[in-house]
Amino acid sequence: MLEVQSVSKSFDGFRAVDGVSFAVARGAITGLIGPNGAGKTTTFNLIAGTLAPDAGSIRVDGRAIEHEPAHRRIAAGLARTFQIPKPFAAMTVLENVLAAAQDQPGERLLPALFARGAVRAQERRNIERARDIIAFLELSRVEREPARVLSGGQRKLLELARVLMAGPKLILLDEPAAGVNPALLETIMARIEEINARGITFLIIEHNMDLVARLCGEVVVMAEGRVLGRGRPAEMARDPRVVEAYLGGVAA
Numbered sequence: 001m002l003e004v005q006s007v008s009k010s011f012d013g014f015r016a017v018d019g020v021s022f023a024v025a026r027g028a029i030t031g032l033i034g035p036n037g038a039g040k041t042t043t044f045n046l047i048a049g050t051l052a053p054d055a056g057s058i059r060v061d062g063r064a065i066e067h068e069p070a071h072r073r074i075a076a077g078l079a080r081t082f083q084i085p086k087p088f089a090a091m092t093v094l095e096n097v098l099a100a101a102q103d104q105p106g107e108r109l110l111p112a113l114f115a116r117g118a119v120r121a122q123e124r125r126n127i128e129r130a131r132d133i134i135a136f137l138e139l140s141r142v143e144r145e146p147a148r149v150l151s152g153g154q155r156k157l158l159e160l161a162r163v164l165m166a167g168p169k170l171i172l173l174d175e176p177a178a179g180v181n182p183a184l185l186e187t188i189m190a191r192i193e194e195i196n197a198r199g200i201t202f203l204i205i206e207h208n209m210d211l212v213a214r215l216c217g218e219v220v221v222m223a224e225g226r227v228l229g230r231g232r233p234a235e236m237a238r239d240p241r242v243v244e245a246y247l248g249g250v251a252a
């Protein structure tokens with residue numbers, strides 16, 4: 001589903017991502033782990049298109065996307081969340097989810113002028129879909145509330161809702177467990193499992209090893225801009241190179 005091949009990115013001569021290669025199988029939930037500063041978020045930004053790689057290729061479903069703008073990658077089925085969610089604070093939960101819908105005919109001039117009925121029908125379908133997704137993520141109670149009133153965990157759920165509204169086949173999650181209380185974390189993990197069971201592939205950056213051990217069939221471990229290893233979470237946790245990278249990270 002995703003192939004990252006020899007991808008590099010430097011900031012002012014500092015190699016944040018240095019010849020990184022890995023693949024994510026269709027239908028898998030793969031973890032991207034490693035100590036702080038390993039280059040995980042930079043790798044996400046390169047895959048999602050918020051940063052352009054200096055070198056290397058990125059393929060989704062066999063199609064090279066590294067030169068495509070971020071919005072085209074979303075249309076190609078790639079969606080991502082952020083470590084710190086950034087909902088539209090003044091908009092309601094429902095409006096936030098609706099804003100993530102792809103291919104809204106109302107945004108195109110000609111259909112808007114000549115097919116008002118069709119536009120309205122599409123909008124109704126979008127609202128129905130958004131409300132189903134909101135219910136699935138247990139946010140119905142706050143559907144009409146502005147996003148600014150949500151807790152940290154609810155914001156993570158709202159991000160997932162927005163991502164689902166875009167209809168992706170591959171979802172990149174940046175620290176879905178960060179700042180989330182244990183009850184909501186259980187909801188988030190269960191929903192990720194259910195979404196995955198419907199055939200959607202995940203790549204997840206996460207420091208919470210309970211989440212990684214439960215959800216991820218395989219992890220890719222990064223340190224200092226490179227891939228240290230890949231394998232099952234329990235295997236990687238025992239790998240001396242991985243242990244050393246984490247200890248080094250703590251010491252630094």
Ligand SMILES: Nc1ncnc2c1ncn2[C@@H]1O[C@H](COP(=O)(O)OP(=O)(O)OP(=O)(O)O)[C@@H](O)[C@H]1O
Pocket residue numbers: 011016034035036037038039040041042043
């Ligand atoms: N825009 C930037 N300009 C300069 N340096 C950057 C930039 N973005 C990231 N870096 C540096 O690149 C390195 C990798 O950062 P990155 O955020 O990708 O790490 P990470 O593995 O996601 O870390 P964390 O787990 O703490 O989120 C860090 O040393 C960081 O300071």
